Amino acid sequence: MIKKLTLITCAAALATFPLAAQDAKPVFPSPPEIVAKAKAEEWTAIAPSDLLVMDLAPDAKGKARRVVIQLIPPPFSQGWVGNIRKLAAAKWWDGTSINRVQDNYVVQWGDATEKKVLPEGLVTVSEAAYASSLFEWQNENAKRDKERQDKQASEVSTPPIVKKVELEPYPAWHSRDPFASWVDFYRGWPIATAGYSWEQIWWPTHCYGMVGVGRNLSPDTGTGAELYAVIGHAPRHLDRNIALxxxxxxxxxxxxxxxxxxxxxxxYEKEEERVQINSARLGDEIADLPAFEYLSTDSASFAAYADARANRRDPFFITPAGGADICNIPVPVRRKAK
Amino acid sequence: MIKKLTLITCAAALATFPLAAQDAKPVFPSPPEIVAKAKAEEWTAIAPSDLLVMDLAPDAKGKARRVVIQLIPPPFSQGWVGNIRKLAAAKWWDGTSINRVQDNYVVQWGDATEKKVLPEGLVTVSEAAYASSLFEWQNENAKRDKERQDKQASEVSTPPIVKKVELEPYPAWHSRDPFASWVDFYRGWPIATAGYSWEQIWWPTHCYGMVGVGRNLSPDTGTGAELYAVIGHAPRHLDRNIALxxxxxxxxxxxxxxxxxxxxxxxYEKEEERVQINSARLGDEIADLPAFEYLSTDSASFAAYADARANRRDPFFITPAGGADICNIPVPVRRKAK
Structure with a gap:
């Protein structure tokens, strides 16, 4: 919503963190600038075998439409993820379609006839698997505490400042989530818990772009054949009610x-409205797939990025919010430079 | 993400709030069912003069594309709203275009050339007007307290239940917003405050579908000629930094x-990508415009609807969230029945 020309000028200038000479105001990097300056070792490679690559029929102008989905890592939803691997191996989605697009909610795909036979060997997953225990969390937390201290002295979090800005060791937004008692990031994913200690059960959150498993009424939990992606404001009421x-x-x-x-x-009401899925394969079966990586959520740069998302101090902003919801801090993912 | 056939069956059954005979579980109405049962007097008419009706060029199949915007009422943003009325009266947007569509963020429109002369008489609004005092709030709150008590006995909030479900007099979500100390609704609009009393300064929140004013760097606040609509997860970091x-x-x-x-x-990089705005007029200049109304946010039905959004108990859900963020409780707006 910023006007076009001004923003571009401004962004170009900011790339070098200039100190405005006339008033000596501190100039803070924007979240994308922090991400751009993250060290190579702060990025985590995503294994091609953890990607589901879905090629839709080309658009009206003949342009290819490829959707790349990263599958969630353990301990979350691995029963359904295993089913999805089997469905991809069986080429089950080939020839199925996008069947539903609801504004500010979800895009859903699968077999519109609901009659296509599923491959053998799919497991039925329990509702208990909507959330998971995080045994390793406590160690990760200790590590992050140290990194948070280290970053005080790091290049990323100290652009040329005149006045020190105090950051809380744990920003208030972690505990001000309306849907959970605490929200955080774990191995690159946004998660939430209803408890108050690290040993609690945690679950992934329905942020923009997250992919989940369609199901019928409980106790059905879905197989993974019917999938949806979030395309609107985070429908967090679905957390713990459906598998991500x-x-x-x-x-x-x-x-x-x-x-x-x-x-x-x-x-969609008519068959011709549905976009066909030409193929869906795991990433390690695609010859020309670029490598992807995400900014490690236990890195100092991610902590600085999350702080900047919650406290925007780059020049466009006049009042930092002092917080952000978990879905307003999207984990940076990019193609790995060759 | 629910499968198609099951949900439709289920929704049809729910319309009569049946009590399942076999297990006597309570059956709760869904948020849309609560809205459908709201009394006629709980709806507030929207004056046609408070609508901005924007007709885009027809789509590739020749289908009309009309976008209806409700302008925000006092005390919010009235300087910019006044400018928008003048711009519409001057037919200023006719022939301008949609110039920007950023995924999970905003659609923005206005004069792509940035050279079109503005009509005379537009005011320059101060940044202080990003938030407003609500003198009448305290009375509204007292009224709502009474209505909240009344609704305990009302038809809307008491479907046939077997076990009473305790609701907090003020659901926790009001005070668990990561961007503000308190969030609420006022005259049909979602608002937030940084203080802890009713006399504080409040501001409207950047929820899905909200319309704001593009601007250059501060102290510019924009005229209202360059507008955007939110089409992604609520960018609440823009609250208090830009006019809604x-x-x-x-x-x-x-x-x-x-x-x-x-x-x-x-x-958009090419001119041909831009969709033209054929016209933008205030609603009272449009002959065939339907009447619109919103569910009064100080009504008992709205309170029941908000509770149901925060605590989904309809049959699809197995774990109610116990809260919702302010943008996950969209204010119901509909065409008024003739």
Whole structure:
């Protein structure tokens, strides 16, 4: 919403963190600038075998539409993730379609006929698996505490400042989530808990771009054959009520810009409205797939990035919020430079 | 993400709040069912003069694309709203265009050339006007307290229940906002404050569909000629940094489903990508405009609806969240029945 020319000028200037000579105000890097300055070792490679690559039929102009989904790592949702690997291996989604696009909610895909036979060997997962214990959390937390201290002296968090800005050791936003008692990041993923200690049960959160498993009424938990991606304000009321199995890391716009369905819940009413899925494969079966990496959520740069998202001090802003919700701190993911 | 056939069956059954005979579990109405049962007097009419009706060029199939925006009422942003009325009266947007579509963020429109002369008489608004005092709030709150008590006995909040569900008099979500100390609704709009008493300064929140005013770097606050609508997860870090002047109440899908721009910040790079705005007029200048109304946010039905959004107990859900963020409780707006 900033006007075009001014912003571009401003962004170019900021890339070098200039100190405005006339008033000696501190100039803070923006969140993208912090990410751009993160060290190579702060990025974590995503294994191609943890990607689901979905090629839709080309658009009206013949342009390819590829959607790349990162599958969620252990300990979350691994029963459904295992099913998804089997469905991809069986080429089950080939020839199925996008069947539902509901504005400010989800895009959903799978077999519109609901009659396609599933491959053998899929497991039925329990509702208890909507959340998971994090045994390793306590160690990760100790490590992060140290890194948070270290970053006080690091290049990333100390652009040329005149006045020191106090940051809370644990920003208030962690404990001010309306849907949970605490929110955080774990191995690159946004998570939440209803308890107050590190040993609690945690679950992934329904942020923009997250991918989940369609299901019928409880106790059904879905197989993973019917999937959806979030394309609106985070529907966090679905947390713990439905399995999250991944997130779209590239090509989400091919889903979010589709025409909205006019039937109930945004289902398409006519067959010709449905976009065909030409193929869906695990990443290690795709020859030309670029490598992807995410900014490690236990890195100093991620902590600085999250702080900057919660306290915008770059020049456009006049009043930092002092907090952010977990879905307003999207984990940076990018193609790895060759 | 629920499977199509099951949900439709289920929704049809729920419309009569049946009590399942076999296990006598309580059956709770869903948020849309609560809204559908609200009394006629709980709805507030929206004056046509408070609407900005924007007709885009028809889509590729020749289908009309009308976007209806409700302008925000006093005490919020009235300097910019006044400018918008003048711009509409001057037909200033006619022939301008949608220039930017950034995924999970905003759609922005206005004069792509940035050279079109503005009408005379526009005011320059101060940054102080990003938030406002609510003198009447205290009375409204007392009224709501009474209504909250009344609703215990009302038809809307008491579907046939077997076990009483305890609701907090003030649900925790009001005070668990990561961007503010308190969030609430006022005259149909989501608002937030940084203080802890009713006399504080409040501001509207950047929820999905909200419309704001593009600006250059501070101290510029924008005129209202350059507008944007939120089409992603609520960018609440913009609250108090930019003026909110309304919300899209119909036709948002004509903006949110546009192709994403490929330039920086989602700006379209080629002129032919831009969708033209054929006209933008205040609602009282449109002959065939339907009447709109919103569910009064100080009504008992709205309180029950907000509680249900924060504590989903309808049959699909197994774990109610116990809270919701302010943007996850969208204010119901509909065409008024003739």
């Amino acid at each position: 199995v991944g997130r779209v890391i590239e090509g989400l716009e091919h889903l979010s810009s589709l025409p909205r369905g006019t039937g109930p819940l945004g289902f | 002047v309304g919300r899209v109440i119909e036709g948002l899908e004509h903006l949110s489903s546009l192709p994403r721009g490929t330039g920086p910040l989602g700006f």
